[in-house]
Amino acid sequence: MPDGPGPSGGATLVVARRRRIADRLWWAACVVSLLLVVAPVVWVVAGVVQRAVSGWHWSVLTTISTGVGGGLANAIAGTFVLLAGVGVLAGLVGLGCGVYLAEIARPSWRTTVLRSASEVLSGVPSIVLGYVGYEGLVVGLHWGFSLLAGLIVLSVLVVPYVAKSTEIALGQVPLGYREGGEALGMTRSYVLRRVALRSAVPGIATGVIIALAISVGETAPLLYTAGWTNSYPTAHLLHAPVGYLTYATYTFYDDPYPAVRALSYDAALLLVFLVVGLIASSRLVVHLSQRYAPDRALGAGRRSRRPLPAGAAAAGRAAEGAPSL
Numbered sequence: 001m002p003d004g005p006g007p008s009g010g011a012t013l014v015v016a017r018r019r020r021i022a023d024r025l026w027w028a029a030c031v032v033s034l035l036l037v038v039a040p041v042v043w044v045v046a047g048v049v050q051r052a053v054s055g056w057h058w059s060v061l062t063t064i065s066t067g068v069g070g071g072l073a074n075a076i077a078g079t080f081v082l083l084a085g086v087g088v089l090a091g092l093v094g095l096g097c098g099v100y101l102a103e104i105a106r107p108s109w110r111t112t113v114l115r116s117a118s119e120v121l122s123g124v125p126s127i128v129l130g131y132v133g134y135e136g137l138v139v140g141l142h143w144g145f146s147l148l149a150g151l152i153v154l155s156v157l158v159v160p161y162v163a164k165s166t167e168i169a170l171g172q173v174p175l176g177y178r179e180g181g182e183a184l185g186m187t188r189s190y191v192l193r194r195v196a197l198r199s200a201v202p203g204i205a206t207g208v209i210i211a212l213a214i215s216v217g218e219t220a221p222l223l224y225t226a227g228w229t230n231s232y233p234t235a236h237l238l239h240a241p242v243g244y245l246t247y248a249t250y251t252f253y254d255d256p257y258p259a260v261r262a263l264s265y266d267a268a269l270l271l272v273f274l275v276v277g278l279i280a281s282s283r284l285v286v287h288l289s290q291r292y293a294p295d296r297a298l299g300a301g302r303r304s305r306r307p308l309p310a311g312a313a314a315a316g317r318a319a320e321g322a323p324s325l
Contacts, residue, residue, distance in 0.1 A: 045272055052269035055262045065230045065243065069259030072267055074232050078243040079216065081233045082150060086215045089155040090162050091208050098166025103192055122160035129153050130221035138225055145227025148237040153221040158211035165207020169200035202286040209282035213275050219246040245271050
């Protein structure tokens with residue numbers, strides 16, 4: 001017999017070698033792509049932290065801004081007020097739109113137009129929305145620079161994200177959940193409230209929190225609508241400007257006073273921590289609400305082998321002996 005592999009064996013080795021090379025090249029490309037995504041983030045965050053930490057002082061969190069320095073307490077308070085307002089407005093409108101598209105609306109030209117309008121709205125530049133808000137709310141309705149004008153523009157900006165995440169989350173709920181609820185005599189609205197929405201909580205919560213993270217980093221819409229003030233936010237919704245961190249980051253950077261420029265670095269650092277905290281809270285919400293997720297429920301049912309309590313076992317035996325309907 002001849003030594004070494006035959007013609008077929010040599011071809012097999014060549015194919016196996018090519019597959020290994022292709023596999024390694026693919027993983028190398030994935031690693032390079034990951035580095036291209038992570039490296040700019042690390043570079044930006046490291047630069048912000050380096051500039052802010054060198055001149056950081058804790059009084060930034062407790063004192064308000066002045067003409068030549070001070071702190072960022074007014075901007076921090078205004079940012080949280082804006083976040084709370086956007087969470088309420090965009091959350092309610094986006095949730096209602098997503099529920100309508102996923103559960104109520106039937107396929108027609110109206111739903112197509114609504115989805116297309118939502119996608120177009122998500123692609124409109126934020127500065128355009130800010131200018132429209134300035135012309136329509138600040139000047140047209142004579143609201144002036146105010147909290148309500150800023151809230152409306154920011155909510156319009158992020159409503160498409162909340163609506164899309166809600167629609168996708170409800171679409172991933174298994175059809176068997178709804179059929180089981182209807183088989184038990186539940187109304188359609190009750191199944192939606194008690195079954196479908198509970199199962200879709202992780203996706204909806206993630207969409208809302210990510211929308212908040214997007215809104216907290218916006219500057220242009222608020223420059224046109226919310227203005228700026230060195231005071232704390234008030235209870236007045238109209239004719240009352242409000243401070244926010246992105247204004248300090250954008251405007252104070254070019255100030256001739258070193259103390260004011262240092263505030264721009266501090267505001268950028270606070271924004272980074274705020275965005276990271278929002279993203280981390282979204283992961284926490286998803287983890288805590290996974291008990292209502294379809295995959296977790298099915299997995300728990302397969303893994304659970306504990307005996308039923310006495311009351312549940314008795315109820316089961318009674319149900320077995322009951323006449324079928």
